[in-house]
Every structure is written in C-alpha cells, then in structure tokens.
Amino acid sequence: MISEYVRLFKARGYMKRNLPFLYSWHAYVGYELDLYEAFKKPKTIMEVAEEHELKEDLLKRWVEVGGVIGYLKKKSKERYQTVRKFMVPSSKHNPRSTGVLLKEMMELHIPTLIKYPKMMKTEKKEQFNQKEHGMVVAQTSSLLEQLAIPRVMKVMKKAKPNTVVDVGCGSGGYLLKLSQKFPKAQMLGIELNEDVAEEASKNCQKQKQVEIVCEDVHKWSPKDKVDFVMLNNILHYISPADRTELFKKISEWLPPKGTLSVVSPIHNSKHGGQFSSVFNSFFTAFDNLYPLPSEDDLKDLANATELKLEKMQPVIREGGWYQITFTKLK
Numbered sequence: 238m239i240s241e242y243v244r245l246f247k248a249r250g251y252m253k254r255n256l257p258f259l260y261s262w263h264a265y266v267g268y269e270l271d272l273y274e275a276f277k278k279p280k281t282i283m284e285v286a287e288e289h290e291l292k293e294d295l296l297k298r299w300v301e302v303g304g305v306i307g308y309l310k311k312k313s314k315e316r317y318q319t320v321r322k323f324m325v326p327s328s329k330h331n332p333r334s335t336g337v338l339l340k341e342m343m344e345l346h347i348p349t350l351i352k353y354p355k356m357m358k359t360e361k362k363e364q365f366n367q368k369e370h371g372m373v374v375a376q377t378s379s380l381l382e383q384l385a386i387p388r389v390m391k392v393m394k395k396a397k398p399n400t401v402v403d404v405g406c407g408s409g410g411y412l413l414k415l416s417q418k419f420p421k422a423q424m425l426g427i428e429l430n431e432d433v434a435e436e437a438s439k440n441c442q443k444q445k446q447v448e449i450v451c452e453d454v455h456k457w458s459p460k461d462k463v464d465f466v467m468l469n470n471i472l473h474y475i476s477p478a479d480r481t482e483l484f485k486k487i488s489e490w491l492p493p494k495g496t497l498s499v500v501s502p503i504h505n506s507k508h509g510g511q512f513s514s515v516f517n518s519f520f521t522a523f524d525n526l527y528p529l530p531s532e533d534d535l536k537d538l539a540n541a542t543e544l545k546l547e548k549m550q551p552v553i554r555e556g557g558w559y560q561i562t563f564t565k566l567k
C-alpha cells in the first residue's frame with residue numbers, strides 16, 4: 238500500500254515540477270507565430286485562425302492554455318486579448334525580442350537533451366550546425382551583454398587600452414557599446430560565421446573605429462600588439478587542447494600588463510550549478526562543442542601561459558556566469 242502512495246507521490250512530483258514548461262511552450266508558440274501580436278486587440282479564435290491561416294482546433298487549445306496561465310484574457314463576444322505583456326516575448330519582427338531564447342531552448346537544447354538515451358548507447362553524437370543555428374545563438378548570447386558590459390567596462394576603464402580585439406564577437410554588441418564609451422580605442426571583431434559577421438558590421442557601421450573581420454581565430458594573428466582582448470561566450474566552441482593554444486597565442490598578442498577579459502559560465506563554480514551542469518550536458522552531446530571550463534581549468538590555462546588570473550566576478554549568479562580578468566605578466 239505504501240509503495241502505491243510512493244508511486245503516486247513520485248508521479249505527482251514529476252508532473253508538478255514540469256508545470257513551468259507550459260509557460261515556456263506557450264511563449265515559444267506565441268513567438269514563432271506572432272500570436273501575442275495577433276491578439277493584441279480582442280479577437281475571436283476564428284478571426285485569428287483565418288487571418289493567419291492557422292488550424293483553428295490547435296489555436297483554440299493554445300488560447301485555452303493562455304487563459305489558464307494568465308497570458309490571454311477572455312473578453313466579451315468570445316474574443317481574447319493578450320495580457321501581461323511584460324511576461325510574453327515581443328514580436329518576432331523585433332530583433333531584440335527575448336523570443337530567440339525560447340527558440341534556442343525549444344528547438345536546440347530540449348531536443349538534444351531528449352536524445353541522451355539513444356546517444357549514450359550508440360556513441361553517435363550530434364554535429365553543431367553553425368550555419369543553421371549561429372545567428373540565433375549569437376542573438377541569445379547578446380541578451381547577456383547588458384549584464385556583462387558594466388563589468389567589462391570597469392576592467393577596460395582601468396586598463397585604458399588603445400587597441401581592443403573581440404574574439405568571436407557575434408553580432409558586435411560588446412564592440413558597439415564599448416566603442417561608444419571608449420571612442421579613442423581602435424577595436425576589431427573576429428567572427429567565424431559569415432552571416433553573423435555581416436550583422437556585426439551592420440550593427441557597428443556608425444562606429445568608425447570598429448572593424449569586423451570574418452576569420453577563424455585559430456588562423457588569425459594581429460600585426461601589432463593588442464592591449465585588450467575579449468573572449469565572450471566562446472570557450473565552449475573551443476576544445477580544451479585548443480584553448481591552451483589560444484591562450485598561448487593571446488598571451489603573445491598582449492604587451493606586458495595587457496588584459497584578457499573572458500565572459501563564460503564556469504563549471505562547478507560557487508554559483509549556478511544547475512545551469513552549468515545542464516549546459517555541459519548539452520555541449521557534450523555535440524562532437525564540435527566542448528564542456529565549460531572550471532575555475533581550476535582557468536588557473537591551468539593561466540599557468541600554461543604568461544597570464545595571471547586576476548579576478549573572477551559573477552555576472553549572473555544563478556547562471557554561474559562570470560567575467561574573468563587575466564593580465565599578461567611580462
């Protein structure tokens with residue numbers, strides 16, 4: 238009898254802990270089909286289904302869930318309206334919409350994690366497709382910028398660099414904001430993905446001191462020394478062996494007292510264990526993505542080069558995200 242209760246208790250626990258999924262699922266579907274926009278003004282399900290050529294029975298279910306979780310509200314004459322706009326993602330047409338994060342979670346992270354049982358038995362891993370997912374990943378990464386930039390700015394203010402290189406600059410968000418704050422510094426972004434590099438050039442086109450090049454950092458070297466190098470959210474693209482090589486290379490680029498600033502989630506850090514462990518589960522499922530470094534790995538990287546790990550500061554505690562400052566010793 239007791240075991241029957243335990244079964245029920247366990248099943249109830251799984252169901253309850255999975256409830257937040259409903260909110261993410263609703264927001265993901267709403268973002269993909271721009272449905273919160275469609276219901277911006279009170280509309281009937283039939284009207285929206287017709288206007289957007291959607292299956293009415295499925296739309297009805299989505300609207301029902303929206304009502305239960307409080308994202309949509311029933312108005313008079315069978316019409317529904319989006320409410321709690323601060324909770325739902327803005328339109329897909331807005332390049333700054335937080336919906337990209339839902340897209341990455343739902344289309345990339347969750348499907349990959351669900352393949353674990355099969356993958357563990359076959360040892361066949363996934364291949365991360367830069368072309369397909371590069372843009373969404375760069376967009377979600379830029380959500381972090383707002384929190385990380387003040388930390389990086391502080392480090393930069395102290396370093397007073399004349400030259401800056403951002404390795405894996407994504408869509409150029411860091412370079413744009415930093416060049417506005419430090420207009421005298423010459424800045425260069427290196428980005429492997431062609432579409433993303435193009436986007437970065439567009440975003441930074443008003444900043445005359447910023448240049449973007451589409452290059453693989455492993456094959457690139459600067460002509461002169463660089464005072465300040467950034468590696469923001471890129472370490473998981475680089476294998477542990479290549480990380481050592483890259484740190485050695487960067488150490489050679491830097492003059493004495495030059496700065497390397499890294500932004501990354503850190504594995505087994507004091508904060509954010511849940512996030513970094515699930516990130517690592519995701520990265521490890523790919524042949525061409527690599528687990529996050531731990532603090533000890535960062536110390537080893539510094540020891541293998543002429544860099545000193547100066548400071549590790551949390552950017553998002555619950556995500557285990559840190560800004561880490563290294564300086565060149567001699």
Ligand SMILES: C[S@@+](CC[C@H](N)C(=O)[O-])C[C@H]1O[C@@H](n2cnc3c(N)ncnc32)[C@H](O)[C@@H]1O
Pocket residue numbers: 367371374375378379382404405406407408410427428429430433452453454455468469470471474
């Ligand atoms: C997760 S995004 C981070 C973008 C940006 N640094 C940020 O923090 O918002 C990592 C970027 O590094 C780029 N990248 C990966 N490997 C690279 C390499 N070997 N050389 C240059 N860029 C690379 C990817 O194309 C991607 O746009």
